[in-house]
Amino acid sequence: MRGSVTLAAVVVGIWSLLYVVTQLVVDPPLTVLPTVGAGVAITVAVVLGYPSVLRGPRDRGRVRGGGRQGDSERGFRDLAAAGRTLPLRAGLTQDAARRTCELLRPMLSGDAVSITDTEDILAYVGPGQDHHVAGSAMQTSAAPRTVRQGRTQLVRDRAGVGCRKPDCEVVSAVIAPLRIGQRVVGTLGVYQARAEIPPKGLVEDMANMLSLHLELAELDRERRLATDARLDALRAQINPHFLFNILNTIASKARTRPEEARELVLRLSEFFRYAVRQEGHFAEFAQEYFFVRTYLSLEQAARFGERLDVRYDIDPQVLTSRVPVLTIQPLVENAVKHGIAGKKEGGTVRLRARVDPLTRTVSIRVSDNGEGIDAAVLATLTEQHNQRAEDLASPADRDTLPGAHAGVGLRNISERLHALFGDRYDLQISTPRSGGTVVDLTVPMR
Template sequence: MAAWAWLGRRHLGTGADRTTFRTLHTASLTTPALRGGLTTASAEKAVRHLRSLLGAPAIALTDTTDLLAWDGRFSHHGDQTGPLARQVVESGATTVRQRAALPCQDPSCGLRQVIVTPLTVEERVVGTLQVFAGSASAGLVRAADEVARWVSGQLELAELDASRTRLMEAEVRALRAQISPHFVYNSLTAIASFVRTDPERARELLLEFADFTRYSFRRHGEFTTLAEELGSIEQYLVLEQARFGDRLDVTLRIAPEVLPVVVPFLSLQPLVENAVRHGLAGKDGQGRISITAVDHDFEAVISVEDDGLGEDPERVRRALAGDTTTDSVGLGNVDERLRSTFGDDYGLVVETAPGAGTKVTVRVPKYAPGVHA
């Protein structure tokens, strides 16, 4: 028993080791809140842990003008945090304010100094960390600067996350805008042609059209499941088959195991639309499109292949590089979103040549951290 107890104490390391562990653990507790940006809610969750890091009697977090959260003693000084923040926002530098700048009617208050240090995102002051103490030692000032620098780093990451989300949303809006007006017009024309001759089919096509547009213009989530994306593609193809009739032959081979895999929203539908528009619309006779999704170890491999007119590889290369003058619907957009989500190993692979048809292959991991529908 004694030997076990000795080994247990040794495993905990030295006093310095334990202090380091506690500091890192306390810092980690603030991370989820700060990664939400500097708001009242995030500040209220983080402020207690930040005070523990600094060992100060009280701290406050502010935006550029107002108090967001307070923890510790001296809360009657809360109304002074706004003016203190505004002064530091103007100077952009850490300052130490003396008691004379902190009027107080409580003779037993004990507050003597406050350290006010800026929180910055991309060299722009977005708020302040304020440390209220009986004495602002040089060590406490340095510690406040370091903690503020760490908080600023977390806020920078939050801004990057928000920018990435805004970019994703903008790219999806761009894809929605590229859904061909001709497709909408042709679908409605095809539906209208069946109203008199086959009312039941006209009704079914109208429901398919409604479901397709509802999915394409939904407002929630940047990700979806492969099952949902393929369901929308099937609706799109039903509408195109109503237009092309027997000229359009579609084959789907989908492994059930990959249906729950998560993919970026509207990442496959543009590939199928390209196959119809560029592969078949200008071709004489019947055209074939094959869509497959197979289970391959830790990945799902999806391909969209047509036997249409094919493309100039250089033109495709420019489309993947983001050249908007090409007529390939969203290829660069889809490629960029796949790479941003899963890494550079997961971009589009396009095999094509004039007169040889086109095959586009997409690989996605079955699981990726932070990616969920």
Template sequence: MKAVQTHDVLELANKTLPYFRQGLTEASAQKAALEIKKFMRVSAVSVTNRHAILAHVGAGSDHHIPTREIITDLSREAIETGRIQVVRQKAQIGCSHPDCPLEAAVVVPLFVKKGVVGSFKLYFTDASNLTYVDEQLASGLGHIFSSQLELGQMALEQGLLKDAEIKSLQAQVNPHFLFNAINTISALIRVDSEKARHLLLQLGHYFRANLNSTRQNVISVDSELKHLEAYLTIEQARFPNRYEVIIDIPEALKSAAIPPFMIQILVENALKHAFTGRKKDNKVWVMARQKASGYLRLTVKDNGQGIAPEKLALLGKTVVTSEKGTGSALENLNKRLMSLYGNQAIFEVTSDQSGTSFVLQIPFNQLKETTT
């Protein structure tokens, strides 16, 4: 590694740029680790998130295995303190495996928005090969890799928000939704002009809320419920008495901050998919509770037909094709939660023949009112 020149470092940064921009995943970490080892000529390279080994290339790969929890005390120390750790004794690495060949290491924490998200590690089987120059080079690379991760995170957030905005704008001119709503209102004008007027106001509120929500990362639960009410009013006019949506949210939680569309997406998903062919006794419950641990827990459950196990495992993680959609709204919601809250967010789905339950958990924050 002593022969590594400035242009080599720049080339390494360029090579790893597309991988770290993808975030800390097993696939991106493996590719980045291979590039780092090729350029640095160290005994091993490892990349982790805050909890698990994502990639390990080189000596010790028989027990430093990706997907396993971090096994060295040294790595845990770097992640917990946010400081570079350098050791030149095997015992200081803290690996519990009796035949671990690693004798020295530099562990560099990786940051996004001043928070530690993981680490990369340079290992040596001969402690004499680790020099002060190596330490400085590792530190510099840590800054470069952290910058790449942060840029990738920013691009992801902007992309997800843009995707949400596009979906919202598409909904405003969606021919099916708009056509059905206008047809319903037109039919009502002849028999109940007051109800038709009310539906027009709700339709306007629905579109206006969609547009306003795309400009904000979070809104209040109360604002989201008003958006949901507008959507449900239109759906209930089209299908009278087919659905019953029960809201159980304490008044004190209505000022809590949540991502836009968080509730509406889950309720809409239930109405579209849970009750196929069933025209009565269709119920959806929306509940919110504040946990003692400082989290807001939101549950949306239905008494529908349930979800097939093979599709259940994929919901929120990828596109799930069905006759009534692709599940992309759930995937987008899950990605937005992970983007905004990281490992603090929970997205869980359980289902059986008695119905489906979505549980979302995020840090509890009161939305601060702003004045202009």
């Protein structure tokens, strides 16, 4: 409203001045047509130029404000985009910190960006990097103060920064803590070579995002450690009685049938080489298949002979699929130990494997026609399988469960599969009316 009144007053003034000049000052006075034409032209020019001339300062302020708002929105967009690719997702390392600083420097309105742990500089990019060296102790007093106090530090002068080098280019800074949970694990610092400090809110938002990535990295690390521990437990679970029987068989055949004894030694070495030296958590099904066949041939040679019948039904397409290592053999071993071993006449173990290209899954079935699993043990295993990994019975409790010896391998496998796949796998145990036990495992194709 105020701008409209001003414009109206200006237009009235223009026509009044035009009347005085054209009718009173000029001699002879101008006629009506030139006077009106000049007035209309001047009025149109003023009206069109009104936003930039009469209200220019206010509008420029708006433009500047709009620029700040645009910069802020652009900053948050950059922040969100950076959040999807931040290298710190791999953990708080020097290489990840350096790449993160290089990524963040253009969007945090700072001359230099630094990431530290609680004691040392992990990365520093910008003015002052000649003495703020990665791997060395923090050069400022502001960064350690952030770690001690656990809150953002705003530094507006060189003395507040407290750099050990007196002529350091850094004059001001915003330094925010990085956390994993409630624990401060480092700092994110944005430094300026002038007195104007970087935007505090933007730096804190980025520090919070980095902290979230560090928490996820920590969870990944803990999950890997737990998964490695379960794999080591499966390796250590190789039945000593199985080894004892094999060695006795080799010793007994060493004199009478040396070639058979030599063949058993070779198979046994292949068995343990694969079990102990297999790296990573996945291997081709063909390797696991060979491992299972080696195990069963040793069991037949050392203990069961013709009492153990083995049937294989393997889809050739499954051979190149990658499956969790040391998963199929424990299932087959359970079938032999707890299904066939108790039957005087022996029995049959079947291994079946298929690939479903539509659901991109690998299905594995291990079955036997042995004594079957005890109903109490089956109920306990089913109940634990339906729980989350964090809700499973503690190691101290497992040995007190009914049939704990028979089920510890299945529980270990289930926990490791949960750590590897989350809810994207299925492990079902059943006892058909015809007898025996059936274990069905379905895992995502890799």
